[in-house]
Each structure stands twice: as C-alpha cells, then as structure tokens.
Amino acid sequence: MSTLLSFRDVWVEYGDRIIIEKLNLEIEEGSFVSVVGPSGAGKSSFLRLILGQEGPSQGTILMDGAPLKPECGPDRGVVFQRYSVFPHLTALRNTILGMECEKAPVMGRLFGSARRAAEEEAREMLTAVGLGHSLDLYPAQMSGGMQQRLAIAQALVKRPRILLLDEPFGALDPGIRADMHKLIRSLWRERALTIVMVTHDIREAFMLGTRVLALDKRRHDPHAPHRFGATVVYDLPMRERPEEEIDEAGIITIDVNSNN
Template sequence: MSAPQTPAPAAPAASAGPILSLRDVWVEYGDKIVLEKVELDFEAGSFVSIVGPSGAGKSSLLRVILGQEVPTRGRILLDGELLNPECGPDRGVVFQRYSVFPHLSALGNVVFGLECEKAPLMARLFGTARKAAEAQAAEMLAAVGLGDAMHLYPAQMSGGMQQRLAIAQALLKRPRILLLDEPFGALDPGIRADMHALITQLWRDYSLTIIMVTHDIREAFSLGTRVLALDKRRHDPHAPHRFGATAVYDLALRKSPASAASTAGDTAPAEPTQKIAQERASA
C-alpha cells in the first residue's frame, strides 16, 4: 500500500472544536419517534463506531448526518456551520451494498468523482485533463489494493473488492467525514479481517474522521477510538414507538486519536485486541 501523496484533509481544523456536532436532534416518522434528543460531538480524526439493536436508529442517525434525511428537530453543525441538508462531497459514504456503479470500470468509478467536479455540463473529462484524473484515481486504487483491478467492472469483483472500490471512490473526494454503513456486514470473515486492516491503515494515513455503523460489537471495539451504543432510554410497553433512541453508552477507548496513531507506527494492525478479533473472525 502506498503512502498518500496529497495533504490530509482533517489536519487544519483538528485543533478547533468538534468537526461535527448534533444539537438536540430528533427524528420522527409520523408519531413514531426514532431518535430523541441526540446530543453528540465528533472530534476530528476520531473513529467512532455506532452499535445498537436493530431499529434503534443507527441508520437514521447516519442518514441525518449524511444529509439524506432532515431531522424533525435540532441542528447539525459541520465545522461549526449549519449542515446543508443534502448529500454533498464534504461527507463521503460507503454502504453495505450498491455503493459502486455497475456500468463503470473500477477506474471509471473513481474518476467519476473528479469528472463531476471539473466538468459540470458533460460530467466527462477528455485529453490531458482525463489523463491527470486517471493518474490520481489509479493512485487511490493502488492505495486500497486494487492496483491490478483497475479495468474490471464491479460484476467481475468479489464483495471485498467492491467495498475497497467504494472506499477509494469516497476518499478521492477528501471528505471531511467518512460515513460507513455496515460496510463489512456482507463479507466473509477472512475478507473482513483484511478490510479492517485496510480501513485502519487508511484512517491513519489520510487522518480521516470516520463514523461507522455496525452490527458487529467486536468490530466496533477493535476499530473505533470511541464506541456509541444507541438504544431507547425509556420504554412504554403499550406504545413502544413513542420513545426514541439516543446514545446510552459513549465509551472513549483511547485518550486521543494522536496517541492511537502514535502506538501504531508499522503497517500491520498493532493493537492486540484487534489481532485477536481478526483471528477469531477468520477462524
């Protein structure tokens, strides 16, 4: 895996306050309350895992941060400014499935992000501009381990390769935050361990801020610098939908992202817990 050639995105704002803040966020569908009174701050450079039972609003929280949904109440601040309630290039995303475009090769999938930015009308680049964009995309593909698969279509790739491609797509846009929605949920245990190593590596190399929703508690603890557990604080047996979920546990696993990064100088995942988790997962 090659080292990043471009400056890390999160570096300048790392010293100033939280990169993302949720203030009194509620999400309601009709009279069903999904999230209630969510108050969270996300530090730049952190790797936050979100766990919780099904239906506890993990995905709703992610959709709200992504801008795919507008919260019923409350404010979301990105870099101290009110978040635009529409998806945009400042927030990258990798879903469990369908994150890549089946009609484009791996290279085309990654170049697409550059083409949208530089060619608003045609959404296509030609000549030297295309060459430059392809070189940049090829570098990113190499960084996620797809250097030899640049001309394959997603249908010719394994699930793990498709997720690598989805990550490469997202990283090329240098998002302020990378959102992962159960990114490794559909993968084989062995592949999943590889992907854990990859995402840890990228998180360090590119100083990413990652928010990951997962069902896998072990994964949440081995990857994250902070684990949030979403659940309902109160429960009304006669009207279970009238109370929403919020962060019931907020566990900081390491004091700061800097100390976490400093303990891991080599490329292999250094944390013993993570190694154990990976061995268990692949067994």
C-alpha cells in the first residue's frame, strides 16, 4: 500500500499550551487506523488536522506528497458520536444536502437531471447503510443506530477517500454497536476507504483496526503540565480478521512492533 498521509514533525499549540508535539507518522492508503489515548491526549486535534479544520502550529502534513491545506475538502468525510443530522429533513433530504452544497454552493439546490442523479445516488447510499426502506423518515422517527447509519451515509455520499470517525459508536447499545461494527468494516472494504477512528473502547480499537495508535505524553512536568504535548507512544500493526471473528470476544493477536 502507498502512503496517503504523512505527518512530519507536527506540533499543535494553543497559546502557551502544547497539545501535540513532534508527531512523525505515515498512514497508508486503505488502512483502518484506530486511535486511543487518555482524555486530553490530542485525539480530537489529530482528527481536526486530517479533516483540515486547522493546520499545525509547526511541521508539515502531506497528502499524496503535497501539503494538506487547512480547509475541509470532499475527499475527507467525518462522523461524530452525536448524530450530525438535520432534524427537519428526511433521510433522503439529509443525504442529498451534502451533494447540493458541493455542486450548487450558491443556491444550495439542484434541479432537473442533476437533482434526479443526486436522488438516485442518495438512495443507493442509504440502501448500502441499511436505510433503503426509511427514505422518508425524519431523524426523530429513527433509533440511535438508524441515525448513525444516516450520518455515515451523509459522510460517504460525496465519495471521500478518508473517513474520520470520532467516537462514532459510543452512544449506542451493545447489540446495535455490534451491527455498526459489521457495517463500517464492510463499507471500508467495499469502498476502498482509509479510515481513522478515535475511540475510548480499547477492545473496539483492536477488533476493527488494522493498526492501533496510542497517543499520550512521553514526559510530564507537574509544575508546567501544559508545556508538554502528546505524540504516538505505541504503534501496533494488527492482523486483519475475517468478519466472523468480529463478534467474538476471544484473544486478539497483535504484532508487537511499537515505536516507543
């Protein structure tokens, strides 16, 4: 696999507070990277850097060898823990909206053949995430799992290369969560996505990812804790498991090649 993202000596600072320091990392295209770490370890900042919501204070981020601009692009989609859906729109309209904003940024609406093509693409995407029979439902009429499926459809309908997941399954019941695990793994394979997922669930991280990154501070000064940032303290490659193993709670096999 080729390198998709490169972080070269990346620092993130807010005022005199250091969040991420000296991050050097490469992410291969087609990988499923799970990111874990304690609260305040820079996991959300890491996702924002990839999404383009902010740029590094120091260092360089490359995508396909070119500098990544600090702006959100259609090649990156994101799904948050809280369902990022619009309550006044049906599932179909929620899914079409992203395409309308991209293809008709001034008016925010598509018409004629462009509208019909967008509706067809949205229907196909909703069917892919298991909502093919719920096109006319509003979010208030959906379960939590259905709303999260809708959020995934919103993110994927623009065909991003990178899908960012920020605690996407944390608010779901265990049974629904298991279904979502199967869904995201199948979409990752079928659509040749590169996924970067932040999670507090260690088992989820090891079960879904082809690679697990742990972010934390290597050093700590109790007199100036804000002057030390987090970086990758463990980088664990995982063997890819067949789908039937995803629901099993057995021992997880890892290759112990850490970067600490």
